Amino acid sequence: MSVLVDIGHRLGDFAIEARFDSAGRLTALFGPSGSGKTTLINLIAGLIRPDKGCIEVDGRVLVDTAKDVFVPKHRRRIGMVFQDARLFPHMSVAGNLRYGRWFTPPAERYVETDSVVELLGIGPLLNRRPAKLSGGEKQRVAIGRALLASPKILLMDEPLASLDEARKAEILPYIERLRDETKIPIVYVSHSVAEVARLASDVVMLAQGKVVATGPTEAVMQRLDLLPAEERGEGGAVLDTRVLRHDEVFGMTVLGSAGGEIRVPRLAVKTGAPVRIRIRARDVMIATEKPTGLSALNILPGTIVAIRPGEGPAVELGIDCNGATVLARITEQSRHALKLRLGGKVFAVVKTVSFDGANTGAGLPFVVDG
Ligand SMILES: Nc1ncnc2c1ncn2[C@@H]1O[C@H](COP(=O)(O)OP(=O)(O)OP(=O)(O)O)[C@@H](O)[C@H]1O
Structure with a gap:
């Protein structure tokens, strides 16, 4: 598992210059609001074409501006999970999961529905519509749908941000399972020390579009001075x-x-x-x-x-x-x-x-x- 990003890009007044190379199971992009976390996710997903640089996932080149390589987003085999689950309201949970599989050619499917249902504990929910699910259940289904596309990488942009503490606590163990039991590299955006410390194997700490620290979680999280002001009280070993x-x-x-x-x-x-x-x-x-x-x-x-x-x-x-x-x-x-x-x-x-x-x-x- 590896993710290599070395890009430079300008969006209006905001410039991002970021380089990191992570072989971890779950790499957290961590930093204050406006530091460029979502921009990086969008670059990896192929939603933004960078001005310069390259992006590789498990040795597969997705972008290399020097060689004019830009794999379009639908060919990147990216699984995405956002803050809001974005499930289709008119479909049951089972229908939403089937939709995840739909766009992946059968020969390239390596994730089985039964194993995802078991992994995420969503068996009892299969016949329900999204309106009848709690916030945490919706997110588990959204993760399941993303996994069933048999992605090469899973991008999670603040997937817990809209949940209350109880729902967060309910879903964290499933994300740990995802990290430990699948071989899909995960890039996970968060601005919460608690989440990053618990989930991440590696951290990329961002500030104003630049990487200010990167490496194993234990080492990076010791830099209390780099934590966003609102999270400093949560900092520690x-x-x-x-x-x-x-x-x-x-x-x-x-x-x-x-x-x-x-x-x-x-x-x-x-x-x-x-x-x-x-x-x-x-x-x-x-x-x-x-x-x-x-x-x-x-x-x-x-x-x-x-x-x-x-x-x-x-x-x-x-x-x-x-x-x-x-x-x-x-x-x-x-x-x-x-x-x-x-x-x-x-x-x-x-x-x-x-x-x-x-x-x-x-x-x-x-x-x-x-
Ligand atoms: N299309 C755009 N045009 C101009 N500026 C943009 C555009 N998209 C994002 N930005 C700016 O880029 C900066 C980084 O935004 P980004 O969403 O990547 O930050 P973030 O770290 O994900 O923040 P948050 O935690 O609040 O989601 C912000 O200042 C934002 O206003």
């Missing part, structure tokens, strides 16, 4: 962990990370399952000695490897906890009082209750504990 055990007495799950054990509220996933978590920088306290008599359960020893100015009276610390970097936002006054310096040994303290559904990629709701 992204860690890949595994379920070590469940603590039924206290309703908790113990996760193993490079930095040590982390206790989070009970997750409905199997022992051994991978779980990605996000530890918000604002949820981390720093101690210079191992705290005792403290209610917080997660105490990770580490070394200060970065000190950056934050907003207002805040500073941001990067703490290397045995290879896992945890970020902390504290006041400059606290840093001064604790005499925190690069190389200093500290303990990062995180309350278990600071982990909620939005920052524990808890996997699939239908995977129950085993």
